[in-house]
Amino acid sequence: MAVDKVRDREWFDLSPVAAGAKLVEKRAELREKNLHDTEEPPLAKADGPPPAEVLTARTVDGSWNDLSCPFMGKAGTRFGRNTPIPQTFPDTANLMNPSPRTVSLELFTRTTFQPVPFLNVLAAAWIQFMVHDWFVHKKGSWDDAHEVPVPAGDNWHERPMRVPITPADPPKQAGSARPPAYANENSHWWDGSQVYGETAAKQANIRTGQDGKVKVSDDGRLPVDPITGLEHTGFTDNGWVGLSLLHLLFAREHNAVCDMFKKKYSSWSDEKLFQQARLVVSALLAKIHTVDWSCAILPNPVTTAGLRVNWRGLLGDTQKVFGNLQSNDLLAGIPGSPTDHHAAPYALTEEFASVYRMHPLMPDDYVLRSSTNGAELGRYELPDMSGPRGRQILKRFELTDLFYSLGIANPGAIRLHNYPRHLQMFVKDSGERFDLATVDILRDRERGVPRYNAFRRMVHKPAYETFEEMTDNPQWAQEMKSVYNNDIEKVDLMVGLMCEPLPEGMGFSDTAFRIFLLMASRRLKSDRFLSKDYRPEVYTKEGIDWVEETSMIDIIKRHFPSLAPALKDKESAFHPWNQVET
Numbered sequence: 001m002a003v004d005k006v007r008d009r010e011w012f013d014l015s016p017v018a019a020g021a022k023l024v025e026k027r028a029e030l031r032e033k034n035l036h037d038t039e040e041p042p043l044a045k046a047d048g049p050p051p052a053e054v055l056t057a058r059t060v061d062g063s064w065n066d067l068s069c070p071f072m073g074k075a076g077t078r079f080g081r082n083t084p085i086p087q088t089f090p091d092t093a094n095l096m097n098p099s100p101r102t103v104s105l106e107l108f109t110r111t112t113f114q115p116v117p118f119l120n121v122l123a124a125a126w127i128q129f130m131v132h133d134w135f136v137h138k139k140g141s142w143d144d145a146h147e148v149p150v151p152a153g154d155n156w157h158e159r160p161m162r163v164p165i166t167p168a169d170p171p172k173q174a175g176s177a178r179p180p181a182y183a184n185e186n187s188h189w190w191d192g193s194q195v196y197g198e199t200a201a202k203q204a205n206i207r208t209g210q211d212g213k214v215k216v217s218d219d220g221r222l223p224v225d226p227i228t229g230l231e232h233t234g235f236t237d238n239g240w241v242g243l244s245l246l247h248l249l250f251a252r253e254h255n256a257v258c259d260m261f262k263k264k265y266s267s268w269s270d271e272k273l274f275q276q277a278r279l280v281v282s283a284l285l286a287k288i289h290t291v292d293w294s295c296a297i298l299p300n301p302v303t304t305a306g307l308r309v310n311w312r313g314l315l316g317d318t319q320k321v322f323g324n325l326q327s328n329d330l331l332a333g334i335p336g337s338p339t340d341h342h343a344a345p346y347a348l349t350e351e352f353a354s355v356y357r358m359h360p361l362m363p364d365d366y367v368l369r370s371s372t373n374g375a376e377l378g379r380y381e382l383p384d385m386s387g388p389r390g391r392q393i394l395k396r397f398e399l400t401d402l403f404y405s406l407g408i409a410n411p412g413a414i415r416l417h418n419y420p421r422h423l424q425m426f427v428k429d430s431g432e433r434f435d436l437a438t439v440d441i442l443r444d445r446e447r448g449v450p451r452y453n454a455f456r457r458m459v460h461k462p463a464y465e466t467f468e469e470m471t472d473n474p475q476w477a478q479e480m481k482s483v484y485n486n487d488i489e490k491v492d493l494m495v496g497l498m499c500e501p502l503p504e505g506m507g508f509s510d511t512a513f514r515i516f517l518l519m520a521s522r523r524l525k526s527d528r529f530l531s532k533d534y535r536p537e538v539y540t541k542e543g544i545d546w547v548e549e550t551s552m553i554d555i556i557k558r559h560f561p562s563l564a565p566a567l568k569d570k571e572s573a574f575h576p577w578n579q580v581e582t
Contacts, residue, residue, distance in 0.1 A: 012300065012503035012510065019302045023517060024330075029460060030518040034082040035344040038181040040172050043071045043345060056538045057275040058282065058529060060196075060203050062187025065528050072345050073188035073526075075198045078169055078181045079135070080347035082515060083458050088179040088350075088448035095445050097490065098483055099149040101161055104437035106483050107476075107495055108419035113363065115410035116507060119296060122403075123574040124361035124411040125242030126293050132194040132235040132243075133285070135353050136185040137443075140164030146446070148438060156435070163439055166446060179448050188348045189527050192282040195250050197234035206232050206251075212258040212273025214251050220399065222248050229388060240386040242406055244394055252559045254281050257546060264542055279529060280543045283335075286530055287311055288552050290520065296574035298513070300505030310334055310521050334524040335534040346526035352519045354449045355512040357440050357494055360418040361411040368397060371404035371563060374580045382422040387429050400560050407566060407577035414508050416476055416498045441492050452496025452511075453489050459514035464488060471499040 011022040046068055054064035066072040081088055116123075141164055148161040168180035186198050195214075197203040206214045215232045217223045222231040222244065230236040233247040257277040261268060268276070290311050295304040313333035329337035366385055368377040377397065385393060394402070412418050423436040449455070452470075453463040464470040467477040467488060476499050484490045500509040524530045529538070536544055552573035557564050566577040 010503075010510070011302065012506075016302050016305070020306060023302070023306055026460070026514070027517050027521065030082075030514065031342040031522075033343075034459065034518060035342055035522075036081040036083070036085050037344040037347070038078045038080055038085065038178075039345070039347075040176060040178060040181075043069055043077065046070050056533075058189070058191050058278060060200050061198060062189045062191060062193075065189050066339075066341075066346070066526075067528070069345065073347060075185060075187045076183055077188065077347060078183050079353070080344060080349045082349045082351040082518065083448075083450055083455075085178060087450065087454075087458070090180065090446055090448040094490070095146070095442075096149055098485070099151065100438045100441035100445070100492075101148050101154065101156070101435060102151050103441050103483060103492060103495065104419070104424060104435055105151065105154065107416050107479060108437040108498075109424065110360075110364065110412075110418050110421050112417075113365075114360075114413040114415055114418045116361075116413050117410060118299060118576070119361075119411050119507065119574055120576045121242060121361075121363060121366075121406040121409045121411050122246075123293060123296060124358075124363075125240075125246055125406065126289075126574065127356065127358055127361065128238070128243055129194060129246045130285070130289055130293075131356055132186075132237070133190070133192060134186065134188075134356075135348055137182055138167045138185055140166055146442060148442065157433065161435070161438065163434070163442055166443065182350065182447060184348060188346065190282060190286045190523055190530065192234070192250070192278060192285055194235040195233060195247065195254065195281065195285075196278055202234060206234065207274065210270060211262055212268075212270050212275075212277055213255045216248070216251050216255060220248075220252070221394065222251060224391065229391070231391075238386075239390060240382070241390045241393055241402055242385075244390065245399065245403055245406070248399070249555060249559060250281060250285070253284070253555050254278070256558065257281060257543075260542060260546065261540075264540075276540065276543060279539055280546050283530060283534065283539070283547045284550060284555075286524065286527075287547055290524070292552050292572050293574055294516075294520070296572045297507035298505065299507075300503060303505070303513075307520070310524060329525070334521060335530055337525070337531055339526065339528050339531040341526050342522065346522070348523075349515075349519065350447050350449055351455075351515050354444050354493055355497065355508075355515045358414055358508070359420060359423055359436060359440070360414045360498070362420045362423065363409065363412055364420050364422050366405065366409065368393075368401060368405045369408070370580075371398070371400045371566065372580065377401060377405075382420060383427075400562055403556065403560060403563060404566055404577065404580075407563075407573075408579050410576065414498055416473075416495065418498075440494055444493050449493055451489065452491045452493050455493050455496070456511055459511065461511060461514065470496065472501045473499065 011019040014022060050064055050067045061075040063074040064070045071077060145162040145164050148163060150156050150159045150161050166182060169183040186193050197206060208215055215223050222233055224231055231244060231247065254277050257280045258273050261273050261276055291308050294307050311333050313331045364382050366380045370377060419437045426434045426436050450458055456463050467481050471477050480491060497509045497512050500511060503510055553567050553570060556573055557567060568578060
């Protein structure tokens with residue numbers, strides 16, 4: 001009976017030891033039941049030995065990460081699913097029920113900014129920086145658009161609101177009756193494509209051709225293409241000041257790694273230096289996200305311990321004494337352990353993209369301050385920090401002041417009524433207008449991602465029977481009843497994730513965390529360069545040491561040493577920084 005009671009309780013209601021054991025059990029269940037391949041037919045196996053150059057270096061498009069299946073995870077391959085395939089047909093009859101624009105206005109509109117006191121705005125920039133490496137759906141055409149009903153009194157500039165339809169990947173087999181599937185224009189691997197680009201042309205554009213380095217101007221900033229007005233970096237869409245700072249930071253880190261290798265291996269060519277530095281920086285990005293950003297946004301002691309185990313194992317540094325333990329990723333960590341795709345060929349999933357819709361992290365308003373004396377330098381709104389105006393701010397202000405200003409400010413909580421108002425009226429450089437909250441809701445429905453209660457069942461959690469159970473905010477419960485006409489099964493995934501009561505020490509919902517629990521370790525375990533080939537023979541000893549001995553704080557201090565006092569005694573660069581006295 002005692003065992004049954006433990007099984008019925010959520011992990012966050014158990015003791016740390018029991019909670020950890022339950023999460024390991026849940027991850028095993030998710031690995032068995034929630035990894036589904038959408039490729040039809042399955043991707044072809046290699047018909048010969050791999051090229052020698054792919055054994056110790058990442059390819060530009062992600063091919064040959066799996067040496068037995070060279071197209072697995074390659075740019076242009078399909079997103080997988082965590083939802084069983086037969087359940088991913090879009091509910092076209094209810095695609096506009098209720099109108100996504102109504103959901104946006106009634107449930108997402110930011111009335112009062114709700115901050116996250118234990119994070120800074122660099123944490124918001126970081127996840128956007130990461131997402132740009134992970135997934136990019138193909139852009140649709142305005143000639144083939146959804147028509148979203150606009151409620152009475154809405155001041156949107158057109159009726160109906162038009163949103164381009166996401167183009168589905170064409171069926172590979174005649175007469176296929178499977179649900180639509182979508183291709184990822186990025187590679188699915190954790191390979192730093194937002195820094196390096198996912199095509200040969202983009203990668204060539206960022207490189208100097210000397211000593212393996214990427215382009216950084218003499219003033220320490222990223223150079224700007226005079227024709228496009230965009231920075232020379234791997235991904236340039238949806239830019240703003242916070243993203244530019246991270247792109248610059250890791251361009252400079254790449255060059256620092258090149259300097260280290262050049263000093264140690266003076267005979268290496270430009271190509272060899274570039275590829276070795278890319279390996280190191282890509283692994284460093286994965287490590288920072290796993291043990292730094294994720295622990296910062298999920299500061300529950302159980303989750304932080306589990307995330308650190310993913311990278312370092314239960315034994316931490318002690319495991320290095322026992323060389324025969326490397327095959328046990330629970331004891332020694334996933335890096336260096338055998339590669340394993342578990343129940344399906346590796347791919348990022350549509351559901352993984354859905355749970356990372358974290359736009360509420362973005363503030364609407366920004367105060368820039370001096371990093372030396374704290375003096376106010378200016379007040380700006382999000383549009384001032386974005387696109388061409390954002391690039392003017394990057395030119396006008398010292399980089400240390402911009403880093404400091406984001407480091408001391410809080411992001412928004414991922415909750416209802418906290419969506420950035422400027423992203424509900426987002427105007428791209430091209431002049432195109434979007435309500436991103438409307439688009440977020442519509443994309444999940446369009447791509448067959450289950451609505452909230454169905455999603456909970458899919459990740460083996462109980463569905464809610466009443467709106468009052470779904471949230472601990474009575475006003476939100478009443479608002480959802482009204483918007484969804486008292487039909488709890490119609491509640492959209494993103495709405496449910498943002499209204500669900502949060503366990504202590506969680507920056508986003510436990511329902512979203514179930515996908516994170518599955519995919520966070522999978523992305524390390526499936527990637528050859530983050531599992532079996534994370535070893536000195538591939539990275540060099542110096543490369544492994546660089547990854548293991550470097551934190552986000554170290555990187556910031558290496559390239560901007562005057563910021564060290566703001567980071568003194570901080571456990572994470574994503575926690576609010578120390579403020580200088582005005």
